[in-house]
Amino acid sequence: MTANERKSFWSERLPIDWELLQHPLREPVPYHMNFWWFALGGTPLILLGIQVATGILLTFYYVPSPPEAYESIRYIQNVVPFGWWIRGIHHWGATLMILTVWLHMLRVFITGAYRRPREFNWLIGVGLLFATLAFGFTGYSLIYNQLSYWATTVGTNIFKDVPVVGPLILSFLRGGLDVTANTLTRFFSVHIGVLPTVMVILLAVHVLLLRVHGVSELDPKDTRRIVFFPDHVLTEIIVGFYLMLILTSLAILFPPPLGELANPASTPLHIKPEWYFYPVYRWLRLVPGTVGLVGAGLFLLVLTFWPAADGLLERWFPKRDLSVVLGSLVAVTVAAAMVWEAFVV
Amino acid sequence: MEERGMMGRRDFLLNLGVIGGIVVAAGGSLIHALRFLLPGMARPAERRIRVGTLTSLSEEALFRTIGGVPFVLVRRGETVRAFSSTCTHLGCQVKWLPQEEKFFCPCHLGYFDANGVNVAGPPPRPLDEYKVEMEGNNIYIFLPLPEQGGIEA
Structure with missing residues (x-):
């Protein structure tokens, strides 16, 4: 079987446009x-x-x-x-x-x-x-x-x-x-x-x-x-x-x-979840069940639909980039809750 | 007369039959699949169990588990009370602090007094209490015990 015959053997059985498939790989980023x-x-x-x-x-x-x-x-x-x-x-x-x-x-x-x-x-x-x-x-x-x-x-x-x-x-x-x-x-x-x-x-x-x-x-x-x-x-x-x-x-x-x-x-006597649940764990230790659940649910809701919330913030305060301030605050609070839970009983 | 773009009676009935059939079949299967995923949720019936004698019970809290149901007996003089040892906050097992005469939940630092009343921390209500009956020296309590058999940890 020559090289050409081999090529046509495969292209006949797998009629795929390889050039087209390679196109996304060559995308400039x-x-x-x-x-x-x-x-x-x-x-x-x-x-x-x-x-x-x-x-x-x-x-x-x-x-x-x-x-x-x-x-x-x-x-x-x-x-x-x-x-x-x-x-x-x-x-x-x-x-x-x-x-x-x-x-x-x-x-x-x-x-x-x-x-x-x-x-x-x-x-x-x-x-x-x-x-x-x-x-x-x-x-x-x-x-x-x-x-x-x-x-x-x-x-x-x-x-x-x-x-x-x-x-x-x-x-x-x-x-x-x-x-x-x-x-x-x-x-x-x-x-x-x-x-x-x-x-x-x-x-x-x-x-x-x-x-x-x-x-x-x-x-x-x-x-x-x-x-x-x-x-x-x-x-x-x-x-x-x-x-x-x-x-x-x-x-x-x-x-x-x-x-x-x-x-x-x-x-x-000493039981804690894995570190990535420390903020939720600390929150649940601080507040009663329903408040804990509602609070965590609200946080997740805002996080999920943040682009919409950010849009509102931009409309209300067009001159200030509040999202970065708020996001940094939340990130620092979550990290602080993690450290607090990790080092304080 | 039939207008252009409007669905005829025959097509409407055909669509109704096909779509309705798919909805009924999918819905029926979904309900059965959900029933498969949600086993019985009813609390098992209470059963009267002899758990010991008054003379053998000290004034300390005594923790026991029967048929997978954990409970604690608290004796004060001639009176015995039985509480579920499961914290009413998120289901951990409470411990007895003899010096403070309190129950303590290690998971989220909840406290209950010797009467099972929530006194500090996040627990929303007192410990569940089980009915106790004394017959002479014998102590009986009414525990919600699951049926024998089935898979249990």
Whole structure:
């Protein structure tokens, strides 16, 4: 078979216009995309890939049933060759993913990249943030240690105060009235099936909207351009290598703890959720249930529809860029609540 | 006479049949799927259980779990009261502080007195109380116990 025959063999069976497919790869993007801190959206995407790969590997040994779940993780951590590495990367990958999603969001906020015409993509982005947090919550609930059990109990109980449908939501989340084996299988199913599906759909729309709008300009005077492929892709590959280095170092230096086996009859004296829920946790310690729920709900509502709220602020105070001031205040308050919760009992 | 652009009776009925059929089929499936996802929500019926004797019960609070239902017995002289040990805020298990004679919830720092009344922190109401009956020296309480069988942690 000659080269030409081979070419026609494949083009006949795969009648795809490769030139057209390569077109989006060659799109020119602003020069600032060369710097990873301006392209922070790519980092959680790489981390998602790492989480999917390590997550699939973990399911080869994980048993989603109490108390075997705890034992299976102990087995992964202590017996399976390189189990500690896969679990360590998955644990720290989750932490870094949540951190980088927040940082990406903060960058978008501060540079005003959510403004017209990109309001919908902010909305999709908030959906991705919620999905990431839900990944974290369902993920650490699967270990079936004391933290998992009581975080699941508290986390699901928050919804019981929702007017009218509260008990229904509680029963839906728990698979019954209490946290039982049904809850664990539900969380497992959501963690490895529902959330990945939701996330992939949202990500597809997020990236599609990003491509049709184009990357937002940082400085309109800067007309320098790089090509998406290979320039920007190379930056992301380098980021990927650094991430693996960081994750492996963290897995070696700070292996994720296993904790004590869950005991539904006794809540430990010092119990806290993972760090990314510290602000909510501190808030719930300060105020009664309904106020806590309404307050958190309002915050999330404003965050979700921020482009609309920002539009109103601009109309009322046209000469002041209040969004940056407000956003910075909220970011500092959230960070302060995190530090307060981390260092004060 | 039929006007241009307006749907005829035949087409209208056809559309109604097709769309209505899809809505009914999808709705029916959705209701069944929801029922599948929402198992029974009714609290199980209360059952009378013997939990010990008065003479064996000290003046301290005694925590126990029967059939997955955690509770605490509090004795004051000849009187025994039984409370759910589940915090009314977000469902953690309370602990007894003997010096202060209070229950304490470690999750969000809620406090209840020895009568189960919420006295500090975020709990919105007192601890749930279970009915107690004494028969001679024996203590019986009425616990909402789930049916035997089924999957339980």
